[in-house]
Amino acid sequence: MSKEQRLVGRRAYRPHWPVNSHKVFKRRRWPGTKRSMLKLSGRYNPKTLRREMVLTDKKPLFWSVGLLALLLLPLGVASDRFFTMFGIICIYAAINVMWTLIIGTAGLQSFATLATVGVGAYGAGYLSVTYGIPWPAMLVVGALLGGVMGWLISLPARRLDGLYYALLTLGLSEFMRNFVTQSDALGGKFNGALFGVARIVPSDLLTTQLGQSLLYITAFIALLIALAVFRWVNGGRTGILLRAAATSKEDESFASALGIDFNKERTRVFIIASAMLGFLGAFYATYIGGTSLQIFSLDLLLLLLAMIVIGGLGRAEGAVVGTVIVVGITQWFTEWGPWRIVLVGALALASVLFTRNGLFGLKEQIQEIRERRQALHRAAITGRYAEYLPQQAPDILDKSQIVGRVYEKSLRERLRSWINPDLIAEHEAKPMGQHSDHLERMLNYFRKAPIPDKYAVYCEVPFESYRVVALSGLPGVPPRVVDDKVYPTLEQAYHAVFLRRVNDLRAS
Amino acid sequence: MIEVLISAAVLASMYGLVAIGISFTWASIGMLNLAQGFIFTAGGYTAWLFAQYAEVWGITGPALSVGVLILGMGGSAIAGLLVGSVAFLPLQDRANFRTRSLIATLAISLIGTQLWLIFFGPQNKPLPPVFGEGRIEIGAGGISYQQLGTIIVASGMLAAVIFWMRSSRHGLQMRAMMMNPLGAAVVGVSVRTTGMRVLAISGALTGLSSVLLAQIFFVSPTSGTQPLVTGLIISLAGGLGSIPGTVAAAGLIGLAEALTARYLQQSLVPFVLFGIVVLILIFRPRGLGGLLEDVRE
Incomplete structure (x- = not known):
């Protein structure tokens, strides 16, 4: 959503280019939908009076440049370290985007994210190891398991308030970990880890650079799928209505006044996101060829939360950029040992203490601070010179009159x-x-x-x-x-x- | 059967202390302290450090036990104050305090685990047996000194705190803040001072449970997770802010855990606990405490 241009003060730059006004402009749309790819609007340039096209929403540009960099950087550098780091970035970013969908769009403060991912990973991995199902079946199984898990977890959400629900789901990962450790089928051997899961890229290719690149591309595609699901749900009718309802105080009554069944829609969004999380879990299992109990640890959950918090809660771009920052720190400075996690924790703490909504809320926050300071400054000079300032006398059309009065006043005083x-x-x-x-x-x-x-x-x-x-x-x-x-x-x-x-x- | 009941009581008293700490903090200052795991470990490590030096100084016997208990509580109380000064004092009068303090305490717990890892290493640290070793035989079953001591010390501490809450001036302030924070502030109860006091007390309770639990398990950087999660579940089931509800829920959950471990399977324990809590919450979204309140009215 682009804001209206302000009348006074600094204005945002909007890309614009002249067009031929004799021809009909054809708006590009996503195939099969009525959504336009870019938010464009036509206008006459106020100075040259020529017809031109204005890009009112610059986000798609940033997204495409950022994602292209994310795709090309590891492929260009082509070192093992980059492939590992960016593969993890893609998968965690996909998980975080889905989590953002749950927190931001559905408005459910759920911490069951990694539990769902782990259920997908262990379920699909177990079937693959035991019955040898191929990877496409694993992904389907993962999505189904995630969906079922999401439905189960969403049952208490109908009755519970936000924070109560957060507490309830925080324990889920720990419970799943206990279950895996103590169950005979999964735990026991190798301390709960699974090995030998079917892989997308054939394992003899994996040692070559081509195989590594292909593997990375699959992770990138997983991120794209997650982003597409986010866009589909969050930008769709339900998402827009849910977000509109979430901004008002009386969420549920407002939403029902708009004609949506708040709880039903919320649960639907939650189940979609959970199915996607299960899918990502199964993908993760095929990506690294196994899974371990690490996925259920509270620390990993907190690390993911730190990513979301640093980027900005409730925004997809925040989730992705936060992931890039945090995974960058944890994977790049490996020689720092535990100190890098301390650094991440300190960053998360700082963003909670000092910013309103992480990195992507910073712009608004700074703008608000600047406006407040400008207002104070204006009040100060108003008191010093005159009753009027040009900004404050909108009914006097000839602004030189105001300047004249201000001058007269100071002259009289002297x-x-x-x-x-x-x-x-x-x-x-x-x-x-x-x-x-x-x-x-x-x-x-x-x-x-x-x-x-x-x-x-x-x-x-x-x-x-x-x-x-x-x-x-x-x-x-x-x-x-x-x-x-x-x-x-x-x-x-x-x-x-x-x-x-x-x-x-x-x-x- | 007696053994099951005893182990249920032991579990209930240990987890109950953590749960009451969480519940207390939530009711009086509106902050969900998820750094309780960090506070828990802080107490354990303080007690361990003391035990190490006690050997050098030649402290043994009852003095060692008392010292371990008191220093465990003291270390946790200081950790509680630390959490308060980072997550409570700066955020207390800002918008969205609940969510932000929740995230802040989670970040503290993330940092805390790593700091323990850096300073104490990943090994498990044992604490000396506080209550001595031995058993009392009662009929068919028996009870070890450790179990008996845990039950007595935990319930004694709990009783002392409740008594102090009911009879002292500071306790009155805290109860006033639990009932109506704004009203308490209007009549001159300092939100900040009382809040820090609450955090120190709930920290001390957690530290006690840390020392008691370390009699069975060990102290390690991640040993706070399990008590935190169980404590959360219990305080939820008990209704956040209600002490009788929390005690009842601790008893119920301890019993359920002991019964499941005895007659079903150890691996099913988490699911049974989770199922019980979900059932309670589905029928009573405010937990058992809400139920008790209704009955009283």
Whole structure:
């Protein structure tokens, strides 16, 4: 979703390019759906007035560049270390994207992610080792097991509040681990690990670079499938409605007012995500050719949570980028030993303590801080200079008027500070002719005052009697007499006008 | 049958302590302390360190036992304060406190496990037997000193804490905060001080259970996971925040675990526990404590 462009302040750059307005523009859509690939809108360029196309949502660009880099980097470097690291990144990112679907879209705080993955991995792996089923069947079995598991876990979700549900599911992994350790069929030999699972890439190819590349490409495809499922569910009708409901306070009643059965839809999303998790588990088993109890450990679950938290809870891009960061740290700095996990934990802790929503919430957070500081600054300069600032006087069309008023105000203040008995005495001594700088400036200011109510000298009898009057400013309306004082000379009358003006300046 | 009951009581008293710690923290400051596993291990390692030095200093017998118990509790209480100063104090007045503190405590537990691994290594560390070795024979079955001591110390500690909660000024503050945090703050109960106090006390309870559990198992970097998970399950089933409910749930779960291990299979224990808790929660989404509240009304 792209935001509206702001009227004041910094604007986001939107890619745009001129188009031929005589031709009909054909919008590209995903095959079989009505969804457009890119969010484009046409407009006339405000400066050149030429027809142009604007890309309103830049995310698809970032996604395609990022995913292309993720695909090409290991294939280009082609070292074992890169293949291992990026393979793990792809699989964990896929798991995290599905987890994001559960937390963000379904709004269920479930920690049963790895338990579901492990059920898929162990179920499919066990069938493959014991009955020798091929890998496509394993993937199907994994998805089915995951779906069933998801349905079972979602049963208590109908009755439980968010955090209660989180607590309930946190224990599941540990229970599964105990079960595998103590069951005779799975545990016992090799401490619960399974070996010799059917693999997608034939095992004689695996030692070659081609085999490694193929294996990596399968992991990448798994990530793409997960992202596609995320897009399908999260961007679909249900996902949009569920998210709309999740932003309001009264989630469930609001959703039912919109016409969706909140619990049913939530469970549906949960089961889809769980089936996908089971599928990923089975894929993981074929990917590494086996599975171990490591998958049920609480530490791995916490590591996955750290990835999501660092990236930003509830966003697919956060899940992927967080995974890249965390797996990058844990796989690249292997010589640091346990300290690298400590570093990851510290990063997660810092992102909880200092950011609102991880890495991808940072932009909004910084923007909000900046806006707050701008507002404070604006308030400060408003207090210093004038009642108005150009941003705050929308009804005055001629902004130069506002600037003029601001200038007048500061000028008046300066002049007021110059008023003192010496200045008045100087004017009394010599109303006409050359004056000191301050007095000259003050008289200049008085001279350019507007005509209505401007003081003037009225001559009753030349060289005998003068009066102070105020001009009306209207044609045909005579000036009014201000008081009944009569001055014998012109100089005294001038000085009386000056005193009145000084008084008015003092009072303003 | 007596053996089953005894082992149920032992399990219940050990897990019950952890569960009450979790329940306490949730009810008074609204924070789910999932770093309880880290606090648990902290107590175990403190007690182990003391036991190592006790040999050098020549402390033996009852002094050693008391020292192990007290230092185990002290270490865990300090770890509880540490968790509080990282996850509670800075986040306490911010938006979304519950989710954020939950994640923060999880991150602490992730860091904690690795730190134990760095400083103490992955080996299991044994603690000296606190209650001596031996058995009392009662009719057909018998009870070992260790089991008897565990039950007595755990229930004694629990009784002491409950008594203190009911009769002291600080306990009154805590109960006020459990009932109505905002109201308590309005009448002058400091949320921060009381919160840290609660964390220290629940840490001490966890540390006690850590020392008691180390009599059967060992202290290792990941030994806090199982008690944490079981404690969570019990506090959920008991209804977060209700002490009678938690005690009842601990008894029920301990009994179920002992019965399943005796008459069914050890591998089925997790599923039986999980099934019981899910059943309780499906019929009583607020746990047994909610049930008790209803009956009282």
